[in-house]
Amino acid sequence: MDHKDSSYAEAPATPRAKWPEPSTPFSQLANPLAKASLPSIIMAQWIQPMVSLGASRVLEKEDVWPICARDACASLEQRFRRVYDPSRRHPFNVSPLAAAYARTFQTELSFVLLSCVLYVVALALQSYVAQAILQ
Known part of the structure; x- marks a missing residue:
């Protein structure tokens, strides 16, 4: 096909969508x-x-x-001050500051740890699942 087909007409470009600016x-x-x-x-x-x-x-x-x-400084400070006791002794000579952070963010840290464990388990099982699918 060395010659161009004169009946072909290029379609116009697709117009870009205009997102309305948020009112507030x-x-x-x-x-x-x-x-x-x-x-x-x-x-x-x-x-x-x-x-x-x-x-x-x-x-x-x-x-x-x-x-x-709940994530503002004032709220986090209140949560931290409830558990921080600089005079308290912790097992394994853990810093009172580190212990207070761990207690303050116990839920968040537990969620992250659980997510990491689930991720490692999923990676470990990945080859077994792939092998089972291929058989």
């Missing part, structure tokens, strides 16, 4: 993470509006939600 900046709205469900947190759906906005333009300070009340 995210910095003036409540952080959606505070009310997000567990599936939304796991799949990171709560942050999708900010990701979409960041895909269309560079994010500014006004485009970021404020910190959740």
Whole structure:
């Protein structure tokens, strides 16, 4: 096919979608993470509006939600002060500061540790699952 077909006409370019600007900046709205469900947190759906906005333009300070009340310094300080006792002795000479951090963030640290253990177990079982599928 050395000659060009004159009946072919190139289609016009697809127009770029125009995302409407948010009517209220995210910095003036409540952080959606505070009310997000567990599936939304796991799949990171709560942050999708900010990701979409960041895909269309560079994010500014006004485009970021404020910190959740439970993650604010005042709230974390109260949690920490409830468990911190500098005069208390801990097993294995663990620093009172390290022990207080561990107690303050016990739930979060446990979740991370459990996630890491599940990941290692999944990696260990991966070859067995692949072998079972192939047989």
